[in-house]
Amino acid sequence: MSTLTIENLTKRYGDVTALENVSFEIEDEFVVLLGESGAGKSTLLRCVNGLTEPTEGSITLDGNSVQDCDSKTGMVFQQHNLVEGLSAYNNALTGALDRSTTIRSLFQWNDRDDKLRALEALETVGLLEEAHQLVSQMSGGQQQRVGIARALVQNPTLLLADEPVASLDPSSAETVMEYLKRAADVHDVSALVSLHQVNVAAHFGERFIGLRDGGLLFDVKRSELTPELINDLYGDVETVGLADRYEMQEPAVQIDPEVTV
Numbered sequence: 704m705s706t707l708t709i710e711n712l713t714k715r716y717g718d719v720t721a722l723e724n725v726s727f728e729i730e731d732e733f734v735v736l737l738g739e740s741g742a743g744k745s746t747l748l749r750c751v752n753g754l755t756e757p758t759e760g761s762i763t764l765d766g767n768s769v770q771d772c773d774s775k776t777g778m779v780f781q782q783h784n785l786v787e788g789l790s791a792y793n794n795a796l797t798g799a800l801d802r803s804t805t806i807r808s809l810f811q812w813n814d815r816d817d818k819l820r821a822l823e824a825l826e827t828v829g830l831l832e833e834a835h836q837l838v839s840q841m842s843g844g845q846q847q848r849v850g851i852a853r854a855l856v857q858n859p860t861l862l863l864a865d866e867p868v869a870s871l872d873p874s875s876a877e878t879v880m881e882y883l884k885r886a887a888d889v890h891d892v893s894a895l896v897s898l899h900q901v902n903v904a905a906h907f908g909e910r911f912i913g914l915r916d917g918g919l920l921f922d923v924k925r926s927e928l929t930p931e932l933i934n935d936l937y938g939d940v941e942t943v944g945l946a947d948r949y950e951m952q953e954p955a956v957q958i959d960p961e962v963t964v
C-alpha cells in the first residue's frame with residue numbers, strides 16, 4: 704500500500720490559477736474528486752501523474768517525487784486513448800511499454816511476466832474471453848475496461864482516473880466503476896478518480912475531495928458527505944432517494960440518480 708502526499712500544491716497557467724495551495728494525503732482508499740467544470744480536477748490528476756509540473760508545492764508517492772520517471776501511477780483517461788487496430792490484449796500490453804525497449808515493443812517481444820500481467824489485468828476487468836478482439840469492435844464500456852487493464856499492467860501503486868465514465872450511459876458507467884473499484888481492491892492500491900456524476904461518486908467513493916476554483920472546499924469520509932456539502936460545491940441540486948436505485952447500507956447523500964454536473 705502506498706501513500707500519496709500533496710503539500711501546498713499550486714498550479715498557474717499564465718494568469719490562470721488552476722490550483723491554489725491544495726494539501727491532502729491518501730493511503731489505502733478509493734477517493735473521488737468532485738467539482739464543477741474548471742475547478743482544477745484534471746490539473747490535479749495531471750500533476751499527480753507527472754504530466755504537468757506544479758508551479759509550487761510538492762507531490763510525493765511513498766516519499767519519492769512523482770516527477771521522477773520511476774513514479775508508479777497508472778492513469779485511466781476519459782477517451783481511453785487505445786490503439787483501435789490492436790486487440791484488447793495488445794492494448795493492455797502497451798501498459799508495459801516503459802519497461803520495454805522500442806524495438807522489443809515494436810515486435811511485441813514482451814517479457815513473459817508482462818504477458819501474464821496483461822492477461823491477469825484483462826481477467827480483473829472481466830475481458831479475458833475477449834482478449835483477442837479488436838478494441839474497435841468493442842463497446843465504449845468494454846474499451847474503458849481495456850483502459851483500466853492497461854493501467855494495471857503498469858503495475859501501479861496508485862490508480863488515477865480522469866472522468867473515466869463521462870462518455871458512457873448510466874448502466875455502462877456503473878459497470879466500469881465496479882471494475883475500477885475491483886481493480887483497486889485486487890491490486891491493493893489506492894485510487895484517485897474525478898467524476899461528474901454525483902450519484903455514481905456517492906455510491907463508489909470512500910472519501911470525497913471537493914475542489915472549487917482551484918481550492919480545497921472539503922475533504923470528507925463517505926459518512927460525512929451531506930447534501931449541504933454537495934449544494935455548496937455545485938449550487939442547488941434536486942435531491943431524491945439515491946438508495947432507491949442502489950442498495951446502499953449507509954447512503955452518503957441523497958441525490959437524484961440522473962444528476963450529472
Ligand SMILES: Nc1ncnc2c1ncn2[C@@H]1O[C@H](COP(=O)(O)OP(=O)(O)OP(=O)(O)O)[C@@H](O)[C@H]1O
Nearest residue numbers: 716719720721738739740741742743744745746747
Ligand atoms: N493547458 C492549460 N492552459 C491554460 N489554462 C488551462 C490549461 N489547463 C487547464 N487550464 C485552466 O485551468 C483551470 C482548471 O482546469 P481543469 O481542466 O483542471 O478543470 P476541471 O475541473 O478538470 O474541469 P473539467 O471538469 O471541465 O475537465 C480552468 O480555468 C482551465 O481553463
